[in-house]
Amino acid sequence: MPSPQCDLLQGTLDVLILKSLALQELHGMGISRRISQMTNGAFEVKPGSLFPALHRMEDAGWLTSTWGESETNRRAKFYSLTKAGKKQLQSETERWERISLAMAAALESS
């Protein structure tokens, strides 16, 4: 699949990041790997998109970060969802469900 990032719909990345953090806190690479895992490798998020998005979402108050230790024993920044982030994830999930239903309906009709 050729560079699926280019086809990422506006806002897709945000949902994916929110979703990846739904269960546990992760550092930047962890988020990237988790997204890849969740989407069966369809989405590879490059750091050039990932970090700006993380900082933007942190500024927006959806994410919060703490410094912890990584697997390589290095100081790393771990992100987790805030209350607002959880709410955002919920509303985004609903929105995506509506969109995908509508898209499916549209494509199935003939």
Add this chain to the structure above:
Amino acid sequence: MISRFRALWRNLIHRDQMDQDLDEELHAYVELVSAEKVRTGMSPEEAYRDTRREIGGTEQIKQRVRDIRAGALLDRLVQDIRFALRQMRKSPGFYAVVVLVLALAIGANASIFSILNTVMLRPLEFPSADRLVQITSTKNEKPIGVSGPDCRDFATHNQTFEKIAIYDQWRKNVSTSPRGDDAAEVLVGLAPPEFFEALGIQPLMGRLFKTEEGVEGRNHVALITEVFWKTHYQRDRKILGRTLSINDQPYTIIGVLPATIPGWLHGAQAQLPVFEPFVPDPGTFSEQSRGGRGNGAIGLLRPGTTIGKAQADLARIAQNLATMHPVDRGVGISVAPLATMRTGDLRPLLLLLMGAVGLILLIACSNLAALLLARNTARQREFAMRKALGAGTTALVRQVLTETLVPSLMGSACGLALACGATRALRTADPGKIPQLLALTLDWRVALFTLVVGLGTCLLFGMAPALLSARLDPADVLKEGGRTSSGTSRQGFRKLLVIAQIALSMMLLVASGLLIQTLERLENQDLGFRVDHLMRGHFYLPPAQYPMADMVTRFCDRLTERIRALPGVRDVSVTTVYPPSDRWRMMFSIEGRPLSQLEDVPGTIFGVVDANYLPTAGIPVVAGRNFSDSDRETTTPVAIVNQAFVKHYFPDVDPIGQRVELGAPVSLIPQDVWMGAERETVTIAGVMRDNHNQGLALPAAPQLIALFRQVPKVNFGFKDVLVRSDVAPEALEQAVAQQLLALDSRLPLSEVETMSEYLDDMTAVKQFTSVILACFAGIGLLLAVMGIYGVIAYLVAQRTQEIGIRLALGAPQSAVVWLVSSQGLRMALAGVAIGLVGTVLAARSMTSLLYGISALDPATIGSASIVLIAIALGACVLPARRAAKIDPIQALRAE
């Protein structure tokens, strides 16, 4: 929202910390990815390199994060401002000049604007200010005030007003002692309850007037204002019920008014200290007084009514009145916002000054634009380098604009401070001569104006340099090696700017020259009387003490006797007229010339005097005889007319011996305003030389004067005293006032001043304007000189090699001087030519402000042109001499 703010705060304040964290975060990422690769079997170095390649530049990622963070824009602005401040620190001299020029120009603008704001823009401080109007009757488009009966009809028949209030003001002798001792003559307001209701004024204590107090006999109640309460009663809380003496009559104080009724409502400098009820006595409201206009009137419009509708409404009533009452024929009505009364006659002068100060700003802007262009030319390599290293056009423009924004804002701040000082100086230096200036303060409008002007200036003088530097082609500039390019188009633009400065200076110079000459003509013209060694004062003999005309006459005789005995007094006269402005108008008819309708009855400027008036004022008799002491109450009443009167009414007849009846003929108006049913007839005995009687700027109108002892019907208590002295007139002021007090201790002498002071006050506004305008012209010239000098000096520096070659090839020094100076001369000529066009275009708006001189006066324009060209050449002298002294060998070796 709150989290955005917190993020903004965090990003701005802990910027370095955030950067470090970001760095660390990315490092961790790289290491984690590498570690993953090592686990798949790569060597650590290989894994690290691979990861770095995959990620691309970490710097770019960091920049993208920075750009996306909250406050990134602000951050960039802060960066630019820091850069600008660094630039300013690097060349403090240059930027000091920039800030100084801006501070001067913006300060001048803010000062003039604050005057404009105070006098024209600021809303009136009344609750329903937007519905308040001034109502006045007009004759030949000129406002003449309203009459009592007309105003009453307006009040009852209109459909557009909530309230209409007639009011008046009289000079009266007011004393705080019930016996009337130590009285001072002050302007007392006469107002009905509606006056205060329309203005929305509540008393500080006590109550306002009641309608039933507007009746003769019940009207002995007074309102005093806060200032009077403070100065005369030390804010005594038990003031209500105390007695005030007005014209020797007791008045009970019933309330204290706040200091919110401006003096300009009454044509006075400050708020009137005392008000008494307006008494629409039989005289004022009876039918025969319909023609006696001169009262003020204000109205409060109904909500939602426009001025136009109100005007149409009253015009309809005025038309009806004209059909019913002959005196109302040809009388129109005008309804104007009350604020126009505050502006008065200052409007055209203020607009002129605002225009002039705007020109100053333009000159300053073009000057700074030229300075900046020159500077940025020197910085071309810097810009080219930045561009070559990847700075975008917007980034460059933004940076150059920020570099001008910072000094602009500094200049605005300094300008506002200057305006603050200037307005304070204006307020204290010239108290009262221009009463509106007493209320001069800076408010948010001035601050906003200054800020807008500052930003506007920044755009005006920063935009051209910014765009030009953005248009640079880096390859070209960098190729040229160490030399800075001359950029002919850029030089052309600088020249254009200098030409514009000269043109604008030319307009300012001509305008101030014209105004100064106007002033000079107003002050030095022959007014028809002797101004020097003359003093005047005013007094009032209240009818309560001096009810009979002969009592007034006797008092005046005794007064002049006493004053004449004072040392240093040459002559003295009690009079109601004196040049250069008389307001008393009288209808009259000439014996043998019957009049059939009221419109045909002529009017003349009138006055009653004693026999010494003409010699005291220094007005010569040109035909017939002067009044003499043998003209007594029992002899034939005589009169003296001026030359304009003769020219107008007796062009072909000898005026001497003609008989004139004062007042409108009884057949047309049975009851005269002044004389009731009776008339006085006088015989013309002499003709006096014309003297100004309609103010400084108008020619003498027909005038007739009579002796007050001979026309008792118009011998009232209002009198002025003129004293012609051998010594300095100021020295006599106190002694004259003492003579009055010696005759009656309750009579104050007011308005005591020398004739020169009196005339000086009449031109105060024009003096004020011309001084400021002259200052502006000076500033403009200075800036233009700086501009020319800058361009020429730069030109010489650029052409050093060329000039060196010329000199080496044998060109004489004079040729080099001419080569340089001709550049300046060409700019000066172009500027003067354009300025001339501007002057012609502005001529029409100047004309109304001038007297005795045309707005296109060739001498003024000619000398302004010569001055400008001379100054321009002067600015070239230094660079030209430097050019002539260039050592060819040095110049060529430097290549």
